[in-house]
Structures are given as structure tokens and as C-alpha cells.
Amino acid sequence: MKPTATEQPFSLMPRSEKPRRKGLTSIIDFGPDGFGWTGPRGVSDLLDCAAAYIDYAKIYAMNALLIPKDTVAAIVGLYRDAGVTPYAGGILFEHAERTNAVGGYIAHLKSLGIQSLEVSENYLSLTDDRRRRLIGEFREHGFRVIYEFGRKNPEEAMDLDHLDEIVTGSFDEGAEHVILEQSEIDVVARDAPDRLDALKTRPWFDKVFIEADPYRFPRQHVELIRQFGPDVNLANVTAGQALRLEGLRRGVGRAVDYSMFQTALME
Secondary structure, three states: OOOOOOOOOOEEEEEEOOOOOOOEEEEEEOOOOOOEEEHHHHHHHHHHHHHHHHEEEEEEEEHHHOOHHHHHHHHHHHHHOOOOOEEOOOOHHHHHHHOOOHHEEEEHHHHHHEEEEEEOOOOOOOHHHHHHHHHHHHHHHOOOEEEOOOOOOOOOOOOOOHHHHHHHHHHHHOOOOOOOHHHHHHHHHOOOOOOHHOOOOOOHHHHHHEEOHHOOOOHHHHHHHHHHHOOOOEEEHHHHHHHHHHHHHHOOOHHHHHHHHHHHOOO
């Protein structure tokens, strides 16, 4: 049946296609876990359904060492072939830095086909000079760098001026994105919620990922979408949450009261 002249295309509210500059979703690949089984077969099924909505995939913590090397390499290849950027999580970097094994860490990532990595300070502290030199060194080895700001157990709400300095310095050294650690966001939301609004005014905000808590899905993710808008960059999304998160961004689901219909009615 041919559509009449007044019919609209049958589709959801549009979102920007990959490669996106905002509204990015970074999943966390836990491997075999209570959040889902993301071995090669699981990742393949996931990407068949949701590759268009996943921009980055973090290889969790020490999994790049715990899981057999050939399996990790296969998973990394699946992500890359689907247009998803896999990257090594910051805990792996911190282990390398703490044990004076950064050279071996670089060689290991290259052997796995991982071309992006996260530099973090969850449990160690870097001087400004060391942070800059590490980002520069990784860049010289051909890695795309993501810097994560924050501690796993912060004692007070982050200072936005200090955050400005770290974020700006990281970008100046060539970092591609900055992630704001979930625990830092939690403390700010509890103790200084006005600073969340102030984050949106920063000129670098579109290049920052807000790290969400997988255990508080979908409630917290909806709160972040309402706080920062549907095009907020979100990290630490589990593989099984990626498709539903895309729906939430577009107003699909009970958690957002199917706001897609409210938008349609307003138009």
C-alpha cells in the first residue's frame, strides 16, 4: 500500500547516528557476570541488536588479564568490527603504574588489539607532570586516551575549579574524553547538588562522560537524563542495559512514563 501524502515515516524520534559527538553510551564489559554473559557469543548477539547505540566498551578492571588472551582479543575484534571503541579500564592502568610495568602494559594492550585506554586515579595519585607525561606517552604509542577523574571513595564533593584544571589539562595533552567517576557524582548529588547544574555550563561538558551506577538502573539513569538532557554522555552502562537506555533517551519505557507520546502531543 502506497502511503498518502499526509503520512509520516514510521520511526522513533531521531537521534544522531555514529560517530556521535554527544549522547554517547559507553558500556562496561564485565565478562561472565550477574549482569550478563559477554563472552564472544554474547557480545556478538548484543551487537546484532544494539551496535548502533553503543559507542564505547570498557573491558572491566583486570579482565584483560583474567580472561584468556585469545578470548579477550576476539571480543575486542567484535567490538571494533561493529564500530564500537573498546578500551582498557583504568584499574588495569593503575596496576601497571603501581607495579612499574607500564611498558609491559602497553605491549599487552597492543597484543590484544586494544587501541584505547583509560588513565584513572581511583586508588593512586599522579602528579600533574606524571599525568601529562603518561597521556603523552600513550598517545605517542598510538593509543586514544580517556581520562577518568575521581576517587572510588571521595571524602568531599569535588571542587569545580580543580575539576576544570584537570579536565582542561587532560584535553590539552590529547585525551579524547574525560569520565567523571560515579562515586564523585554521588557525593556531589548528596552534598552539593547545585554543582551538577554548574557542570552543564562548562565548555568541555559535551566531551565528558557521567558514570552511572549499574545497580541503580533505570532510576538513576533517568535522573541523569532529566538533569543533563537525553544527549548526556553516560558510562558504565551494562551490556544488557544499552538497548533499554537508548529507549529511555527517546522517551520509551515506564521509567520515563513513555514521554515519547507527550512530545508527540506537544508537537
